[in-house]
Amino acid sequence: MGAEQSAHFKVDKSKCIQCGKCIDSCSGMVIAFGSDAFPKIKEFERFGWRGCWRCQHCLCVCPTGAISIFHKHPEDSLSPPPLEMGEYMERLIVNRRSCRRYLDQNVEPWVVSKILNAMAAAPTGGNACNVEYTVIDDKNRVKDIWQIAYATMEAKAKKTRVYSQFQRFLLWKNETIRKDREERRSAILRRPPSFYRSRKIYRTMGRG
Ligand code: SF4
Numbered sequence: 001m002g003a004e005q006s007a008h009f010k011v012d013k014s015k016c017i018q019c020g021k022c023i024d025s026c027s028g029m030v031i032a033f034g035s036d037a038f039p040k041i042k043e044f045e046r047f048g049w050r051g052c053w054r055c056q057h058c059l060c061v062c063p064t065g066a067i068s069i070f071h072k073h074p075e076d077s078l079s080p081p082p083l084e085m086g087e088y089m090e091r092l093i094v095n096r097r098s099c100r101r102y103l104d105q106n107v108e109p110w111v112v113s114k115i116l117n118a119m120a121a122a123p124t125g126g127n128a129c130n131v132e133y134t135v136i137d138d139k140n141r142v143k144d145i146w147q148i149a150y151a152t153m154e155a156k157a158k159k160t161r162v163y164s165q166f167q168r169f170l171l172w173k174n175e176t177i178r179k180d181r182e183e184r185r186s187a188i189l190r191r192p193p194s195f196y197r198s199r200k201i202y203r204t205m206g207r208g
Pocket residue numbers: 025026027028029030031041051052053054055056057058059069
């Protein structure tokens with residue numbers, strides 16, 4: 001099977017305006033104009049690799065939606081964000097704050113699924129897409145895990161001279177958890193004991 005067939009690369013000639021954007025943006029530099037003056041994937045093979053990074057840039061940059069690849073079609077794609085999105089992004093970053101108090105309830109499955117879909121689009125080196133996420137979607141299981149984490153931290157602290165500091169932290173933590181329970185908020189592993197940070201970093205922390 002040729003490189004073009006294995007990538008299921010198809011150009012709709014009725015839509016292609018031969019602008020060359022797919023060629024310019026191809027990460028693997030494997031697209032070129034063919035003898036028919038339409039883009040095609042060049043034959044390339046080294047150790048079984050065809051030179052295509054599977055990035056789908058070719059599909060995304062085509063201004064007329066003429067390219068399909070890996071059974072992905074332009075008509076099934078999300079539309080690009082509006083131009084003012086750059087300004088929104090800046091506001092989003094500047095206004096970001098960490099949330100350390102959560103409702104004492106499980107996150108809706110559709111929200112988790114939406115987040116996972118967005119995370120699947122995160123860049124990975126060489127488009128390897130070998131990042132795995134573990135989702136714990138049960139708040140009681142989350143509680144089990146942070147209790148294990150605290151028990152492990154305590155066991156480690158016992159071996160150091162800062163154990164009393166850790167005990168003070170646990171007292172404070174248990175009191176916070178008790179108050180959170182009264183207000184029906186969950187208390188997920190926040191504010192680790194300060195002795196795990198250097199003093200300098202601790203003093204210069206502006207916000208969470
Ligand atoms: S998926 Fe990426 S590397 Fe493969 S042909 Fe398209 S632009 Fe080139």
